[in-house]
Structures are given as structure tokens and as C-alpha cells.
Amino acid sequence: xxxxxxxxxxxxxxxxxxxxxxxxxxxxxxxxxxxxxxxxxxxxxxxxxxxxxxxxxxxxxxxxxxxxxxxxxxxxxxxxxxxxxxxxxxxxxxxxxxxxxxxxxxxxxxxxxxxxxxxxxxxxxxxxxxxxxxxxxxxxxxxxxxxxxxxxxxxxxxxxxxxxxxxxxxxxxxxxxxxxxxxxxxxxxxxxxxxxxxxxxxxxxxxxxxxxxxxxxxxxxxxxxxxxxxxxxxxxxxxxxxxxxxxxxxxxxxxxxxxxxxxxxxxxxxxxxxxxxxxxxxxxxxxxxxxxxxxxxxxxxxxxxxxxxxxxxxxxxxxxxxxxxxxxxxxxxxxxxxxxxxxxxxxx
Amino acid sequence: xxxxxxxxxxxxxxxxxxxxxxxxxxxxxxxxxxxxxxxxxxxxxxxxxxxxxxxxxxxxxxxxxxxxxxxxxxxxxxxxxxxxxxxxxxxxxxxxxxxxxxxxxxxxxxxxxxxxxxxxxxxxxxxxxxxxxxxxxxxxxxxxxxxxxxxxxxxxxxxxxxxxxxxxxxxxxxxxxxxxxxxxxxxxxxxxxxxxxxxxxxxxxxxxxxxxxxxxxxxxxxxxxxxxxxxxxxxxxxxxxxxxxxxxxxxxxxxxxxxxxxxxxxxxxxxxxxxxxxxxxxxxxxxxxxxxxxxxxxxxxxxxxxxxxxxxxxxxxxxxxxxxxxxxxxxxxxxxxxxxxxxxxxxxxxxxxxxxxxxxxxxxxxxxxxxxxxxxxxxxxxxxxxxxxxxxxxxxxxxxxxxxxxxxxxxxxxxxxxxxxxxxxxxxxxxxxxxxxxxxxx
Numbered sequence: 122x123x124x125x126x127x128x129x130x131x132x133x134x135x136x137x138x139x140x141x142x143x144x145x146x147x148x149x150x151x152x153x154x155x156x157x158x159x160x161x162x163x164x165x166x167x168x169x170x171x172x173x174x175x176x177x178x179x180x181x182x183x184x185x186x187x188x189x190x191x192x193x194x195x196x197x198x199x200x201x202x203x204x205x206x207x208x209x210x211x212x213x214x215x216x217x218x219x220x221x222x223x224x225x226x227x228x229x230x231x232x233x234x235x236x237x238x239x240x241x242x243x244x245x246x247x248x249x250x251x252x253x254x255x256x257x258x259x260x261x262x263x264x265x266x267x268x269x270x271x272x273x274x275x276x277x278x279x280x281x282x283x284x285x286x287x288x289x290x291x292x293x294x295x296x297x298x299x300x301x302x303x304x305x306x307x308x309x310x311x312x313x314x315x316x317x318x319x320x321x322x323x324x325x326x327x328x329x330x331x332x333x334x335x336x337x338x339x340x341x342x343x344x345x346x347x348x349x350x351x352x353x354x355x356x357x358x359x360x361x362x363x364x365x366x367x368x369x370x371x372x373x374x375x376x377x378x379x380x381x382x383x384x385x386x387x388x389x390x391x392x393x394x395x396x397x398x399x400x401x402x403x404x405x406x407x408x409x410x411x412x413x414x415x416x417x418x419x420x421x422x423x424x425x426x427x428x429x430x431x432x433x434x435x436x437x438x439x440x441x442x443x444x445x446x447x448x449x450x451x452x453x454x455x456x457x458x459x460x461x462x463x464x465x466x467x468x469x
Numbered sequence: 470x471x472x473x474x475x476x477x478x479x480x481x482x483x484x485x486x487x488x489x490x491x492x493x494x495x496x497x498x499x500x501x502x503x504x505x506x507x508x509x510x511x512x513x514x515x516x517x518x519x520x521x522x523x524x525x526x527x528x529x530x531x532x533x534x535x536x537x538x539x540x541x542x543x544x545x546x547x548x549x550x551x552x553x554x555x556x557x558x559x560x561x562x563x564x565x566x567x568x569x570x571x572x573x574x575x576x577x578x579x580x581x582x583x584x585x586x587x588x589x590x591x592x593x594x595x596x597x598x599x600x601x602x603x604x605x606x607x608x609x610x611x612x613x614x615x616x617x618x619x620x621x622x623x624x625x626x627x628x629x630x631x632x633x634x635x636x637x638x639x640x641x642x643x644x645x646x647x648x649x650x651x652x653x654x655x656x657x658x659x660x661x662x663x664x665x666x667x668x669x670x671x672x673x674x675x676x677x678x679x680x681x682x683x684x685x686x687x688x689x690x691x692x693x694x695x696x697x698x699x700x701x702x703x704x705x706x707x708x709x710x711x712x713x714x715x716x717x718x719x720x721x722x723x724x725x726x727x728x729x730x731x732x733x734x735x736x737x738x739x740x741x742x743x744x745x746x747x748x749x750x751x752x753x754x755x756x757x758x759x760x761x762x763x764x765x766x767x768x769x770x771x772x773x774x775x776x777x778x779x780x781x782x783x784x785x786x787x788x789x790x791x792x793x794x795x796x797x798x799x800x801x802x803x804x805x806x807x808x809x810x811x812x813x814x815x816x817x818x819x820x821x822x823x824x825x826x827x828x829x830x831x832x833x834x835x836x837x838x839x840x841x842x843x844x845x846x847x848x849x850x851x852x853x854x855x856x857x858x859x860x861x862x863x864x865x866x867x868x869x870x871x872x873x874x875x876x877x878x879x880x881x882x883x884x885x886x887x888x889x890x891x892x893x894x895x896x897x898x899x900x901x902x903x904x905x906x907x908x909x910x911x
Binding site for chain 1: 545551562565584628
């Protein structure tokens with residue numbers, strides 16, 4: 122039962138990263154792919170109807186994590202106190218900058234909110250990567266199952282390490298470029314005109330950078346935490362996730378060459394799902410490993426809620442998530458087609 | 470200063486600020502559905518233009534509600550980790566259900582509602598508004614069910630590991646406390662929306678602008694305020710108060726400023742509690758009314774604060790007393806205002822009665838004050854418990870997070886929220902001054 126909920130919570134977190142990931146990426150590129158006011162409105166209209174729903178995956182995944190693994194939730198959130206507070210401020214700034222940008226009636230205001238939006242998106246992309254890096258590397262969980270992760274210590278990826286070290290910064294950088302490349306494909310798919318052309322060109326450049334960074338991050342992970350790879354090798358079912366990752370990358374390259382925008386974007390989603398899924402599968406049974414003593418790590422079984430609650434929750438989670446997927450399919454379908462500047466901002 | 474002091478300050482700031490936004494959006498969602506419905510039924514663009522104007526206000530408030538709401542879910546873990554560890558097995562259910570059943574529905578249809586008017590049929594757009602309303606009201610229920618468990622825990626067992634475990638899902642989700650608290654809270658949210666809509670209508674009327682829209686908003690706002698102000702007191706406020714009397718008698722005593730208990734307890738209308746002298750100063754009271762309201766007969770015994778052990782009394786009697794009295798006093802004034810306004814509306818004189826328009830224009834902040842005071846009553850009244858009778862607040866904080874961290878984040882939130890307030894008010898003011906756009910210009 123814990124294993125199932127570990128998979129469910131990981132999947133929801135991955136869904137969050139993929140969905141909010143493309144609007145983070147669009148945010149990172151916002152000032153680059155769109156130069157004029159009209160073009161920037163196109164970018165915002167492309168993510169406008171969906172970004173809020175994408176962010177809900179974080180809240181919903183957080184809620185499920187809290188319900189199924191209250192001990193992991195409380196230890197991790199209090200341990201990462203400072204970085205999480207900064208994440209919250211960035212999420213606030215990013216969310217309101219989209220809203221205030223739409224209502225700004227002078228160029229200075231628009232300039233300001235465009236910049237806040239881009240900067241907050243870029244920092245959040247890096248943080249998201251650093252967070253995965255922390256999960257893979259582990260944190261200094263002590264004998265009480267608690268830890269305090271300072272923002273940084275000595276930048277070495279072992280012992281009493283901080284949130285940021287050479288390894289997590291590398292993963293953060295990988296995430297920044299990956300999400301920008303992912304967002305570029307989304308924008309290419311959803312827009313027309315100059316925004317589309319620039320996004321499509323940039324996607325080509327960015328994916329050329331993603332590949333070496335991906336190899337570097339993978340190599341670094343095997344150096345920092347070989348056990349993830351050992352687990353993956355020992356668990357044949359997890360090879361499927363590795364296959365999804367590789368197929369996603371091949372798909373991106375192939376479909377970009379053929380000029381198939383939607384297929385390339387979906388391949389990019391597949392690549393991200395594979396990367397995140399393989400990391401979590403290799404990390405199982407740990408939510409958070411301890412860098413002090415492997416026995417202190419926070420495992421799924423050690424932090425789970427009671428079996429009764431978990432069984433019961435499955436009964437509402439399954440219909441609930443089917444409904445949610447239904448809403449999103451309906452939303453994307455209703456908003457299908459490209460946004461372009463001949464149709465002005467369509468928001469009420 | 471106990472070790473959860475700063476955790477509490479941060480939560481008070483962030484939760485009080487957050488709730489200003491959903492308080493309006495939940496009620497407003499209902500009114501937008503009504504406007505969209507009227508526009509469908511009467512085939513009149515007027516209602517649809519009004520709905521579109523309020524959708525803009527809604528969008529801004531909703532975005533503020535979302536971004537200030539995420540910190541609350543996070544703080545269960547960051548600041549209240551021992552509470553989450555202790556009660557997560559139970560309250561995790563409703564928090565997770567809120568995400569899965571309410572937030573997905575709400576956010577997906579918000580996107581459709583705000584961006585999809587031209588892509589959907591008139592009926593489809595009405596349905597999107599309805600789904601949005603449904604999502605926001607479901608969300609309200611799950612979070613109140615979570616709070617109700619903290620106020621009046623039911624459906625749990627205390628495990629051998631010293632943690633609470635879910636025993637009876639139905640009892641927990643259908644906690645009678647949650648049902649009345651929810652009804653009371655939603656009545657307050659609808660009242661807020663009613664007063665806000667009426668205030669905008671009054672403003673346009675006074676300015677002599679957008680006359681037809683002003684009339685629609687005045688009428689809809691006034692009717693909403695009249696109905697909800699009654700529901701707020703009876704039955705919801707009355708029944709919720711009886712719940713407090715039954716399950717949190719020490720809280721009732723402190724709310725009412727009753728130091729010494731007994732039969733024929735007086736209901737204090739005003740007065741200042743002098744806790745050291747254990748009496749109310751300058752009181753104006755209704756004899757026997759408290760006994761009657763709390764337990765149904767004038768002779769019923771109401772326990773006083775002094776009947777409870779020191780350790781089990783709410784810590785901040787003064788603030789609790791005032792919070793409750795501000796809420797109840799304003800609630801009475803809302804009924805009065807709505808009755809006068811409703812009478813003038815019925816007589817067809819509301820738009821020409823300038824003094825009443827002024828009252829309505831200036832009244833809209835007070836539902837926010839009353840609701841904030843109401844929630845402070847609930848939360849201060851629950852002290853010294855974080856889960857009533859089971860876990861003390863001082864035992865619920867994160868032990869690994871030191872005050873230096875919390876003060877840092879309090880300052881960060883405060884600065885950010887002050888900035889947001891200026892921006893929000895500025896944008897809102899511009900929207901209201903600009904008013905609704907006629908169909909076709911869009």
C-alpha cells in the first residue's frame with residue numbers, strides 16, 4: 122500500500138513538474154521570444170488559461186503527500202524551511218506578475234511585471250531542479266527523523282550538506298535549460314507569428330544544450346548516489362521509465378526535424394516523466410535519504426499513514442483524479458488552436 | 470514567550486490576509502452564476518456585461534487567493550510539523566481531497582471561464598461559471614471540515630504510537646461542527662459579495678455613471694445582503710454558538726466575558742473585560758439572555774471562566790472577547806442596513822436615496838472586518854489547544870525551526886503582503902472606475 126502511494130505521490134509531483142514546467146519555461150523565455158507588447162500578450166494568452174491549473178498539481182500533490190506520508194511531509198517541510206519560504210515568495214511574485222501584467226496600463230508597469238515574471242520563473246526552474254538534486258543526494262536526517270538543511274554549507278555533496286552544493290546546482294542548471302527548452306516547444310505549438318518562429322528556433326538551440334547537461338547530471342548522480350543506479354538495474358520494471366526517457370529524447374529530436382510541434386512537445390513531456398520517474402523509482406523506498414547514516418533515512422513505510430486511511434483514500438483518489446484529468450482534457454480541447462496576435466487578448 | 474509564539478504570529482498574518490480573497494470569491498462566484506443565469510433567461514446583454522465586469526474582479530481576487538493560499542498548506546509542514554505528524558493521518562484526508570476534488574475543478578474552469586467566452590456557447594460559458602462556483606464551495610467545505618476537526622475532533626482513535634488515526638471517515642467528514650461552521654461561513658461569504666456588489670452599484674449611482682448596470686448591481690447586491698444577513702444569524706450563527714456552548718464551554722465564557730458562572734447569565738452587549746479584577750467594566754447587559762441563547766432556557770447554568778482550570782482557559786481573553794463582540798455587533802448592523810436598503814428597494818426609491826447609497830458605498834469593508842473577527846474568535850477560542858482537548862498549541866510547532874528563521878519569514882511575508890495590498894487596491898480601483906464595457910467593444 123505504501124509503495125502504491127509512493128508511486129501516486131511521485132506521479133503527481135512529476136505531473137506538476139511537467140505542467141507547471143512548460144509555463145515556467147515560457148516565463149524564462151518570455152522576454153526573449155516576445156519583443157513587443159502584442160507579442161508578449163500572445164505568450165501570456167498561451168499560458169493564461171492553464172498556468173493556474175498547472176500550479177494546482179503542486180497543491181494537490183502536497184495534499185496527497187501530507188495525507189499518505191504525514192511524517193515525511195512534516196520532516197521535509199520543516200527541514201527545508203528557508204528554501205521553501207523563498208519558493209513561496211517566488212510563486213507569489215510570479216502569480217501576481219501575470220495578473221498585474223494583464224491589467225497594467227502603462228509601459229513601465231508592463232516592463233516591470235514582464236521582468237518579475239521572467240526572473241521568478243527562472244529561479245523557480247532552478248529551485249525545482251535543486252529540489253530533485255536534494256532528493257537524489259539525501260539530506261542530513263538525524264536519529265529522530267528530523268533535519269535542518271541550511272541553504273549552503275561547504276558545497277560538498279555529502280555529510281552535513283546544505284540545499285545548494287555543486288551537485289544540486291548542476292541539477293538546477295539542467296532543470297533551467299530543460300524547462301526553457303520544454304517551454305519553447307509549448308510556445309511553438311500554441312502560438313503563431315513571430316513568437317512561434319523565435320520559440321521554434323530557440324527550441325533547437327536549447328535542446329542541443331539539454332543533451333550534454335543531461336549526460337553530465339546523470340554522471341554526477343551516479344557519482345553522488347550510485348545506489349539509485351544499482352536499484353534501477355536491480356528492478357526490471359523500472360527499465361520502462363528509462364525507456365520512456367530515452368524514447369522521449371529521441372522523439373524530441375526526430376519530431377523537431379520533421380517540424381511536428383505537438384509531437385515534439387509531447388515527447389518532451391515524456392522525457393521529463395522518464396527522468397523524474399526513473400529518479401524516484403531508483404530512490405524507492407526512500408523519500409529522503411540520510412547523508413549521515415542510511416538507517417536514518419525517511420522511507421515510504423516508515424513515514425506512511427495507517428493502512429486503513431490509505432485504503433480508504435484510494436477509494437476517493439481514483440474517481441477524483443479521473444475527474445481532474447477529464448477537466449484538463451476538456452480545458453485543453455476547448456482552448457485548442459494557436460494563439461496569435463490578430464486575435465487580441467481574449468481574456469474577459 | 471513560548472516556543473510557538475512566532476509560528477503563531479506568522480500563521481495569523483498569512484491566514485488572515487489570505488482569507489480576505491476567498492471570502493469574496495466564494496460569494497461572488499454564486500452571484501456571477503446568478504448574473505449569467507439571468508442573462509441566459511432574459512436574453513439581455515446587460516447581465517452578461519455585469520457578469521463580465523465581476524469576472525475581472527473575480528480573476529484578480531482569485532489569483533491573490535491562490536498565491537496567498539499555497540503558503541498555508543506549506544506551513545502545516547514548515548511551521549507546525551509536530552501537529553502534522555500527530556494529526557496528519559486524519560486531517561490529511563480532507564486536505565488532499567480539497568486539492569483533488571475542489572482545486573482541479575476550480576482552476577480548470579477558471580481558465581475556461583476567463584478565456585473561453587468566445588470559444589464556448591452561452592450555455593457552455595454559464596456551465597463554466599457554475600463549475601467554478603461548485604469548485605470554490607467544495608474547497609470551502611474541505612478546509613472547514615479540517616478546521617472543525619481541530620475544534621471538535623471526531624472519528625479518530627489515539628494510536629499506540631501516540632498519534633491520531635482515522636477511525637470513522639464518515640463521522641470525520643460529516644462532523645456536525647463542520648456543517649454549521651460551513652453554513653455560517655458561507656453565509657458570511659455571500660453577505661460580503663452582496664455588500665461589495667451593492668457598494669459598486671451605489672458608487673456608480675452616486676457618480677451618475679453606468680446607470681443601468683448600477684441598478685442591476687444595487688438590486689442584486691441588496692437582495693443578496695438581505696437574505697444572507699438573516700441566514701448569518703439564524704439559524705447558522707445561533708446553531709454554531711450552541712455548538713461552542715456544548716463542546717467548548719470555557720471558550721463561550723471567555724467570548725462573553727463571563728467570569729463567574731451561574732443561572733440567568735447576562736448577555737453583555739458592550740463592556741470592557743478587566744481580567745485582573747475578573748469583571749466587565751461599563752457593561753450594558755441583557756439579563757438571562759446568555760443562558761437562553763446558549764441552552765434554551767433562562768434558568769440554564771452558564772459556566773464562568775473561573776470554573777475552568779487556569780491551564781485550560783483561552784490565553785487571550787481580552788482579544789477573544791472583542792473579536793466575538795465585533796463580529797456579533799456588526800452582524801446586527803448588517804441586518805439593519807439590509808432591512809432599510811431592502812425596504813427602499815421594494816419601494817423603488819433606493820437609487821434616488823443618496824444617504825442610503827452613501828451608507829452602502831461605505832459599508833463594504835465591514836463584512837471583511839466581521840469575518841476576520843469571527844475567524845479570530847474561532848481560533849483564539851480554541852486555545853490553548855491546537856486539536857481541542859487532545860494536543861496543546863505549544864506542542865504543535867516545528868521543533869527544528871528556530872525563531873531566527875521564523876522572524877525572517879514573517880518579515881518577508883509582511884513586506885510582500887504590504888506591497889501586494891497597494892497593487893491590488895490600485896488595480897481594483899481602476900477596474901471599478903472604468904466600469905463594465907458594453908458588449909461588442911471587446
